[in-house]
Amino acid sequence: MSENTATVGEARAPRVVLVGLASCFGCQINITNIERHLLAVLGQIELGYWQLTSSEPMPEAFDVAVIEGAVTTEEAAETVRALRERAACVIAIGSCAATGGIPAMAAGDLASHVEAVYGDGLPKACGVLRAPAPVSAVIDVDFTVSCCPIDPFEFVRVLDAALYGSNRLDVTATLCGQCAQGEGGCLYKRGQMCLGLVTRAGCGAKCPGLGRACNGCAGLSPDANVTAARAFAASRGFAPGRFDEALEMFNAVALAPAGEE
Amino acid sequence: MLYRVIDRADLPSLVAAFMERYEVVAPVRRGSFYAFEAIGDFSEIALDYPTTIASPKKYFLPATETLFEFDARENAVTDYVDEVRPRVLFGVHACDINGIMNLNSVFNDPRYPDPYYRAHQDATLIVGVSCTPGDTCFCHLMDSEEARPGYDLFLNAIGEAFLVSIGSVTAANILEGACDVREATDADRAAFRAATRARQEAFNGAIPDVQEIPMLMDAFHEDGFWDELGGRCLSCNACASVCPTCYCFDIRDTLDPGAETGRRERVWDACTSPQFAMVAGGHNFRSTAAERVRHRMYHKLNGFLATHDRSLCVGCGRCAAACKVGISPIEVLKFFERKGADDGE
Ligand code: SF4
Ligand code: SF4
Ligand code: SF4
Ligand code: SF4
Ligand code: SF4
Numbered sequence: 001m002s003e004n005t006a007t008v009g010e011a012r013a014p015r016v017v018l019v020g021l022a023s024c025f026g027c028q029i030n031i032t033n034i035e036r037h038l039l040a041v042l043g044q045i046e047l048g049y050w051q052l053t054s055s056e057p058m059p060e061a062f063d064v065a066v067i068e069g070a071v072t073t074e075e076a077a078e079t080v081r082a083l084r085e086r087a088a089c090v091i092a093i094g095s096c097a098a099t100g101g102i103p104a105m106a107a108g109d110l111a112s113h114v115e116a117v118y119g120d121g122l123p124k125a126c127g128v129l130r131a132p133a134p135v136s137a138v139i140d141v142d143f144t145v146s147c148c149p150i151d152p153f154e155f156v157r158v159l160d161a162a163l164y165g166s167n168r169l170d171v172t173a174t175l176c177g178q179c180a181q182g183e184g185g186c187l188y189k190r191g192q193m194c195l196g197l198v199t200r201a202g203c204g205a206k207c208p209g210l211g212r213a214c215n216g217c218a219g220l221s222p223d224a225n226v227t228a229a230r231a232f233a234a235s236r237g238f239a240p241g242r243f244d245e246a247l248e249m250f251n252a253v254a255l256a257p258a259g260e261e
Numbered sequence: 262m263l264y265r266v267i268d269r270a271d272l273p274s275l276v277a278a279f280m281e282r283y284e285v286v287a288p289v290r291r292g293s294f295y296a297f298e299a300i301g302d303f304s305e306i307a308l309d310y311p312t313t314i315a316s317p318k319k320y321f322l323p324a325t326e327t328l329f330e331f332d333a334r335e336n337a338v339t340d341y342v343d344e345v346r347p348r349v350l351f352g353v354h355a356c357d358i359n360g361i362m363n364l365n366s367v368f369n370d371p372r373y374p375d376p377y378y379r380a381h382q383d384a385t386l387i388v389g390v391s392c393t394p395g396d397t398c399f400c401h402l403m404d405s406e407e408a409r410p411g412y413d414l415f416l417n418a419i420g421e422a423f424l425v426s427i428g429s430v431t432a433a434n435i436l437e438g439a440c441d442v443r444e445a446t447d448a449d450r451a452a453f454r455a456a457t458r459a460r461q462e463a464f465n466g467a468i469p470d471v472q473e474i475p476m477l478m479d480a481f482h483e484d485g486f487w488d489e490l491g492g493r494c495l496s497c498n499a500c501a502s503v504c505p506t507c508y509c510f511d512i513r514d515t516l517d518p519g520a521e522t523g524r525r526e527r528v529w530d531a532c533t534s535p536q537f538a539m540v541a542g543g544h545n546f547r548s549t550a551a552e553r554v555r556h557r558m559y560h561k562l563n564g565f566l567a568t569h570d571r572s573l574c575v576g577c578g579r580c581a582a583a584c585k586v587g588i589s590p591i592e593v594l595k596f597f598e599r600k601g602a603d604d605g606e
Contacts (some may be wrong), residue, residue, distance in 0.1 A: 184292075228492070
């Protein structure tokens with residue numbers, strides 16, 4: 001990780017750019033929800049580009065590129081390649097950037113989705129469409145802030161890790177362990193289907209903690225045991241088809257090429 | 262051991278007396294489950310609870326605990342006082358008291374005593390209560406069906422009264438001050454023996470009593486059984502989260518927004534987590550779920566015993582309830598029983 005740490009001990013504040021691709025911009029907006037801490041966080045960096053707050057153009061040089069959104073066009077793919085070339089460090093934020101997220105639900109059959117929305121006249125402004133994919137499918141990503149939307153404090157933590165390094169290890173355990181710590185009882189015992197079985201831990205099981213099933217926004221853990229999870233869900237009356245369909249909301253890309261079917 | 266008898270009707274005043282000087286934590290009902298929580302009134306306590314989702318371990322080893330705070334600009338530790346609350350854990354079952362004893366022997370090891378744990382331990386009184394074993398309880402097979410030391414008071418239910426075993430002077434004084442305490446009579450002792458016998462008979466007979474577990478763990482180290490368990494493990498760590506005796510943790514630094522100050526925290530970790538045995542350079546000594554589950558069971562049923570002379574698992578059965586895919590020491594005991602039956606043929 002250290003070779004990707006943006007600046008250490010340099011006199012100049014690290015230059016950060018924030019770019020939005022196919023997304024709802026909710027993660028970018030959520031960054032401002034750190035409210036009273038916002039100035040302290042921005043004080044550490046030189047914010048070179050943030051469409052949401054300024055129409056200044058993208059600078060030539062920067063250290064950290066923060067990318068929100070899925071790559072859905074060839075133009076976007078070019079954008080992220082260019083960012084990768086110039087940035088010492090790339091941070092993907094939000095489900096769309098991390099897993100393909102909601103846009104990637106169309107990845108399996110792009111043509112029919114395009115037709116359903118635009119008929120046979122795809123507007124020029126759409127650019128050259130490609131199957132929606134996470135940023136990591138196009139370039140190497142150094143850090144990821146998962147979830148839909150991101151937890152803004154998690155963003156701050158990851159930004160700090162990028163700027164100063166961190167002794168925190170990325171873990172791939174799934175969610176039920178964090179959920180058990182909350183002691184709310186498993187939602188399956190209340191007849192609800194929950195994707196925490198295969199979703200990467202990290203959010204602290206926010207949704208089950210509020211009585212709502214996890215829909216997998218943190219992404220499928222690379223160590224998820226989807227087969228065993230499906231079997232468990234089936235034993236509780238949720239057919240594997242339903243489980244898979246629910247998983248597609250945020251994990252269509254991870255499920256497809258991994259050959260889970 | 263000193264015994265006294267109090268009436269069930271005395272319990273509210275006992276709890277009220279504790280509340281004057283301590284935070285009282287007790288089992289409370291949460292939907293169809295139970296959890297240990299700080300209470301405000303005796304009426305919140307569900308003293309006849311079967312078990313709780315997670316154990317009272319969290320009051321000795323919080324899931325996240327700040328060890329110190331630092332100033333990142335100065336690269337220096339700043340003053341920090343860990344919050345240690347004088348507390349009474351009220352209504353703890355025997356398995357959990359034995360679990361806490363196991364944690365004590367780990368964190369009070371004279372070679373590396375843990376001041377944070379010790380501070381919580383010293384500030385905590387434990388009031389045990391007798392229980393009726395549920396389907397997944399097997400404390401009797403793990404030598405943990407009885408709390409010998411490890412409590413300040415232990416309430417043994419005998420009908421509408423409690424035979425109270427007294428373990429500390431502090432608690433004895435509070436008991437004497439709050440309740441109408443009387444000497445135990447022969448009838449009380451007979452009732453206690455009857456209750457103990459009834460409890461012994463209530464254990465789930467389908468969980469096999471296997472002798473020489475450590476020896477069997479070694480003998481079947483390479484058995485395909487572990488691949489079977491590993492093949493269905495979800496790598497979720499729920500087992501360790503709910504377990505009264507899992508004590509593994511990770512230590513990490515968290516910067517405050519602005520990165521000028523921060524905290525060093527310890528957080529629960531678990532050997533079922535895929536990265537648990539990963540070392541510098543990236544090698545993972547237990548890269549498969551089968552190795553990880555096997556390791557967990559070894560530590561629970563064998564490894565701890567070698568150093569501390571008792572098994573780490575106290576048979577509380579919580580992991581059996583928490584694990585979605587039926588992995589628990591109970592399955593290991595059943596496996597050994599099957600192996601024994603096979604050999605006998
Ligand atoms: S509610 Fe969801 S996250 Fe929680 S234990 Fe059940 S499956 Fe796991
Ligand atoms: S519980 Fe699931 S859906 Fe909710 S924030 Fe966490 S990962 Fe996302
Ligand atoms: S391993 Fe399971 S049964 Fe044993 S003490 Fe831990 S939670 Fe209880
Ligand atoms: S079973 Fe695993 S997590 Fe629990 S104490 Fe042992 S090594 Fe630690
Ligand atoms: S043994 Fe069960 S509870 Fe433990 S990590 Fe595996 S699936 Fe989760």
